[in-house]
Amino acid sequence: MNLINNGKLDFSQLESITKKPKLFTKDKINFWQDPYISEHILYAHLDDESDEGSRKYETIIKSVLWLSEYMDLPKGARLLDLGCGPGLYSEHFHGQGFKVTGIDFSQSSINYAKEEAKASQYDIEYLCQNYLEIDYTNEFDVITLIYGDLCVLSHQERDLLLTKVRKALKPGGYLIFDLFTKQYFKKGHENQSWYLSREEGFWKEDEHLLLHEHFKYKKEKVRLEKYTLIMADGEMQSYHIWKHYFSLKRAKEMLHEHQLILKDFWSDLCGKPYEIESSWIGMIAQKPLSKQ
Ligand SMILES: C[S@@+](CC[C@H](N)C(=O)[O-])C[C@H]1O[C@@H](n2cnc3c(N)ncnc32)[C@H](O)[C@@H]1O
Structure with a gap:
């Protein structure tokens, strides 16, 4: 115009x-895929002084350690990091023994993630793809959607993504995500x-x-x-x-609508107990073991 x-x-x-x-x-x-803007989003992800693009480095490490210990899965468990950005979580989950696939539709972020993995000889699969188009069946032990990804989608897109995520999880597999609250x-x-x-x-x-x-x-x-x-x-x-933004009640309803079982919830993804004044809800849900 x-x-x-x-x-x-x-x-x-x-x-x-x-x-x-x-x-x-x-x-x-x-916005995420514009070549110029996505380069600047990448700088924001990598800026360790701010929580703008991604959370600060020490929060990411704390979160990965907490979640890995919480799930206590065997080495080689498969983890799909949706909206992985430059791979900050993917790399640390890899370090905890997961076999990681990261998906993001920002070419700048995926290029960076691939270069980092190559330089460090990390065996991580990175795919530049729209995560609304994934098509896996019973493949992953864990799927992560971290830093409010479910909040920026339309209702229709969120339903589509959760349906695909449920299908992609193995029975008993975990979904980890976080949501903004009104606070x-x-x-x-x-x-x-x-x-x-x-x-x-x-x-x-x-x-x-x-x-x-x-x-x-x-x-x-x-x-x-x-x-x-x-x-x-x-x-x-x-x-x-x-x-x-979500209330705790709405978040629980959303999981129920998608036949996912709520395992636990916190004020963040580092295990801080949930409080009514929290700006975030960190959640872990599970795909039922048997067909329900
Ligand atoms: C808020 S950032 C979080 C990045 C990463 N999870 C982190 O916390 O460091 C959201 C990421 O999701 C990606 N993204 C958003 N919508 C997407 C879609 N439909 N398909 C694939 N990636 C998407 C963006 O490119 C961006 O890298």
Whole structure:
């Protein structure tokens, strides 16, 4: 879309930016897969000082140790890391004796993960693929979906993914995931903000104006972070980041709907006891041993 029409600024186009989009409207370009943005997301994943892209290194190690001990599976148990990013969890699960497959649709992250595994001689399989398209049957002892992946999908996509995940797990296999709660958005009110970048930034290498809006969809328990990029020639592009938050009750219902048995839940994936004020729910569920 271009904001300049016959040499003039088109205010109706500008106005359209500020309108609340319909729930789960898709972007023209996928934020995670855009070649430029995904490089910057990769830097965020690897930034050990921040929890922006991935959790901090020491949290990841703590989490992998805690979960490995909790599951107590034999060496060589197969683990599928969905949305593995640059492989930060995959590598540590490999270190704990799992036979790991990591899937992510960001080419930048998968390239990085593959290079790291090669350099360290880790036998990890990394696939650049949309995890909504996986097709495994009774193959994995563990499947992980870490750092809110189930929260950024539409209801339909989440149902599809959980159906595929259940199918991919061996009977008795574990699903590990985490979800945002309402507390996660404690400071986030509906608002608009903007900044001007005259140099290379997260979204674009050329100068640009970045508009940010935060919308609430209260009934659906969904928030939207909408980022609109405006370039010097009037070209604009919006990116929607949908964030669905869960109550503990809703999370339990979701597992029940997909015939997965809740094993345990915490405030994180390091075993911190769950509290009503937690921003996250860390969960482990199990595929039933026999057909139920
Ligand atoms: C919040 S990051 C978490 C990365 C990793 N689990 C971690 O905690 O370090 C989400 C990851 O999921 C990937 N992703 C999102 N949707 C995906 C999809 N449909 N198929 C494959 N990967 C996806 C993104 O590219 C990104 O690397």
